[in-house]
Amino acid sequence: MRKIIDLIADELAAAFEGAGYDKALARVTLSNRPDLCEYQCNGAMAGAKTYRKAPIMIANDVVEKLTDSKYIAEARAVNPGFINLKTDVDAVASYLNAMKADERLGVRKTENPEMIVIDYGGPNVAKPLHVGHLRSAIIGESIKRIARKMGHTVLGDIHLGDWGYQMGLIITELKERKPELPYFDDAYEGEYPKEAPFTIGELEEIYPTASAKAKEDEAYRKEALHATYLLQNGHRGYTAIWNHIMHVSVTDLKKNYANLNVDFDLWKGEADAQAFIPDMIERLKAEGYAHLDEGALVIDVQEETDTKEIPPCMIQKSDGASLYGTTDLATLVQRERDYQPDKIVYVVDKRQELHFVQVFRAAKKTGIVPKETELKFLGFGTMNGKDGKPFKTREGGVMRLERLIAGIEEEMYKKITDNRTVEEAEAKETAKLVGMAAIKYGDLSNQASKDYIFDVDRFTSFEGNTGPYILYTIVRIKSILNKYAAQGGSLNDLLIDGAGGDSEKALMLELVKYNEIMENAYEELAPHKICAYIYDLANAFNHFYHETKILTEEDEAVKKSYIALLILVKEVLEACIDVLGFEAPERM
Ligand code: ARG
Numbered sequence: 001m002r003k004i005i006d007l008i009a010d011e012l013a014a015a016f017e018g019a020g021y022d023k024a025l026a027r028v029t030l031s032n033r034p035d036l037c038e039y040q041c042n043g044a045m046a047g048a049k050t051y052r053k054a055p056i057m058i059a060n061d062v063v064e065k066l067t068d069s070k071y072i073a074e075a076r077a078v079n080p081g082f083i084n085l086k087t088d089v090d091a092v093a094s095y096l097n098a099m100k101a102d103e104r105l106g107v108r109k110t111e112n113p114e115m116i117v118i119d120y121g122g123p124n125v126a127k128p129l130h131v132g133h134l135r136s137a138i139i140g141e142s143i144k145r146i147a148r149k150m151g152h153t154v155l156g157d158i159h160l161g162d163w164g165y166q167m168g169l170i171i172t173e174l175k176e177r178k179p180e181l182p183y184f185d186d187a188y189e190g191e192y193p194k195e196a197p198f199t200i201g202e203l204e205e206i207y208p209t210a211s212a213k214a215k216e217d218e219a220y221r222k223e224a225l226h227a228t229y230l231l232q233n234g235h236r237g238y239t240a241i242w243n244h245i246m247h248v249s250v251t252d253l254k255k256n257y258a259n260l261n262v263d264f265d266l267w268k269g270e271a272d273a274q275a276f277i278p279d280m281i282e283r284l285k286a287e288g289y290a291h292l293d294e295g296a297l298v299i300d301v302q303e304e305t306d307t308k309e310i311p312p313c314m315i316q317k318s319d320g321a322s323l324y325g326t327t328d329l330a331t332l333v334q335r336e337r338d339y340q341p342d343k344i345v346y347v348v349d350k351r352q353e354l355h356f357v358q359v360f361r362a363a364k365k366t367g368i369v370p371k372e373t374e375l376k377f378l379g380f381g382t383m384n385g386k387d388g389k390p391f392k393t394r395e396g397g398v399m400r401l402e403r404l405i406a407g408i409e410e411e412m413y414k415k416i417t418d419n420r421t422v423e424e425a426e427a428k429e430t431a432k433l434v435g436m437a438a439i440k441y442g443d444l445s446n447q448a449s450k451d452y453i454f455d456v457d458r459f460t461s462f463e464g465n466t467g468p469y470i471l472y473t474i475v476r477i478k479s480i481l482n483k484y485a486a487q488g489g490s491l492n493d494l495l496i497d498g499a500g501g502d503s504e505k506a507l508m509l510e511l512v513k514y515n516e517i518m519e520n521a522y523e524e525l526a527p528h529k530i531c532a533y534i535y536d537l538a539n540a541f542n543h544f545y546h547e548t549k550i551l552t553e554e555d556e557a558v559k560k561s562y563i564a565l566l567i568l569v570k571e572v573l574e575a576c577i578d579v580l581g582f583e584a585p586e587r588m
Helices: 004-018 043-051 055-065 089-101 131-149 165-177 200-216 218-232 236-259 270-286 324-339 350-365 401-417 424-444 467-486 502-511 514-523 527-547 556-580
Strands: 028-030 039-041 072-078 082-087 115-119 153-157 290-293 296-299 313-316 343-349 374-380
Touching (some): 004 028, 004 039, 004 089, 043 082, 055 072, 082 089, 131 374, 131 514, 165 200, 165 218, 200 218, 200 236, 350 374
Antiparallel strands (some): 072 082
16 A cells, blocks of 8 residues: 555645645655644745745645645644644545555555575574574564565575684584594594484583683694684594584574574575685686785775775685685675575674675675675674673673573563463463563664663563563453454454544554555664554554543444454554564463
C-alpha cells in the first residue's frame, strides 16, 4: 500500500497546483505540535521567495482548494504560514481496513530486489561465545529479517573466526596432554580417529589454559605459532585436529544461536577463504595493485579527499603469512564468484572500522568487487555494565553468553511466578520468551553505533521502554480477544470504523505509520526505529485501553470495531517483534 503520508501529500500537491503554485512545495510531515494538528506542511514558507508573497497568503490559497479531499478533514493556515492538517477518521479507518486485509499489513515489497549478504555473528571457534558477540548476532539477525520483509534476497553468513592462532594454541596444549595421539606422529599414515579427542567442555577449558600459558612462556608461544603455521600449510594431523575442533565447536555454536533465535544461511568462515588467497595475491602483484613495503605486501588506499591518514591495507607479512585483511578480501572474491551480491553489510564492533575502510577501498580499487556494489560497515558500540565499563561477570571475568541468558531467564521466572500460581513448564517457557525479548529489545532499542548499559533490572521490567512491556501489551490484547471469542464473538471479517474518541484516533494514527517505519528502518539499517515505533504504538494502545470499555461496550457495532482495531494492533506488534527476532507468549 502507498504510505498514508504520501496520499495526504498528493492531495496537498493538487491544492498547491490548483492555487497556482509549484506542487513540489507540498511536502508533508508529522506534526511537531500534536496538540494542534496531526500532520503539517511548511511549503507555503518555502514558496514565499519564489512567489514574492507572504507565506500566510499562500497557505490561505492552498487551504481554500482543500475542500473535497479524502484524507484531509481539516486544514488550517496559521501564522506565519504553516498549514496544519487533521485527517479524516473514516479515511484513516478505511486505510486500516485495507492494511488488515493485506497479509503484508500494507508494507510494499521493493521494486528493485537486491541480493544482499549480511556478515554477522563472527564468533571465534573454540573460544567461548561471549557478550561481545551477542550484539552482532542480535543486530545482524534483525537487519536480515527487515531486508527480507522488504522483499530482498538475503544470505546471512556467520563468518567464523576459524583460522587463527587459537587453533595453534589448542593443538599445542593437546600435544602436551596427549602426545601419544596419532595426530602428532609424523610417520603415521593411517586413518585418524572419527571421534574427537575432547568434548566441548574440555575444549573450552583447553583454550584459556593454553592462552594463559603462551603469555607466560615464550617457548610455548613459539610452538603455538609454529603449529598455526603448520596447520595453515596443510599439515595432515593438524588438519584432522582442526576438523575435530570445528565439528565440536560448530555443533555447540548451532545450539547457542538456535537458543537466541538467530539463524545463519551460510556457515562459512575464514578457513573457507584461504583457497582464494594465492591466486588473488598473484593477480594483485601482477597488475601492480600491491607493492612491497618494508618486506610486507600492501595495497595503498589513501585517497586525496582524506583528512586523516588511512594506512595501506596489508595483505602479506614479510614471513609470507596472510592477515585479517587478506582473509576478508579473499572472502569477497568468493562471495563475488558465488553470489554477485548487490550489497554486503558487515555487522561488527565499531572499533574495527578502520580495518573495513581499508578492505573496502582495496576491494574496489583492485576490482575484486565491482564499483557499484555497496559495501557497508554497520559498526556497533560496546555493551557496558552499570559501572560504565565493558560488561563483566561479578568475578570480573568475561561474561559467557549462556550465563547471561540463564541469569535473565531466572529473573523473569521469578517475576512470572511471584504471587501467582503458574504451571512450572509454562512458567519456564514464558520466562524464556520474555527473557529473550528483554535482551534483544534492550540491545536493539539503542542506535547500534552507540555504547549502551546492560541493565538487567531495567531490561526485565514490565514497565517503561522494554521488551517485556511490549510483550505484556500483546498478551493483554490476546487475552481480550480470547475473552471476546469465549463470549461467542467471531474474530473474522471485522471492520474498523473509528467512531470512538481521541485515544482511539491517536491509536489509529500510530497504526497507519507501520509501512513507513518498516521502509525507513530498512533504508537506514536501523532496528531501533522499529523499537521506538512499537513503544509508541504500545503506549497509544494502553492509553486507549484504559479509557475505553471494550468488552462491556453495549453498542455491538462499536464493540466489533474495537475488536477489529485490537486485532490489527496485535498483528502489527507481532510483525514488528518478529523482525526484531523475538516472539510473545500466550500469557505472562
Ligand atoms: N571474528 C571477528 C571477531 O571476533 C569478527 C568477524 C567480523 N567479520 C569479518 N568479515 N571480518 O572480531
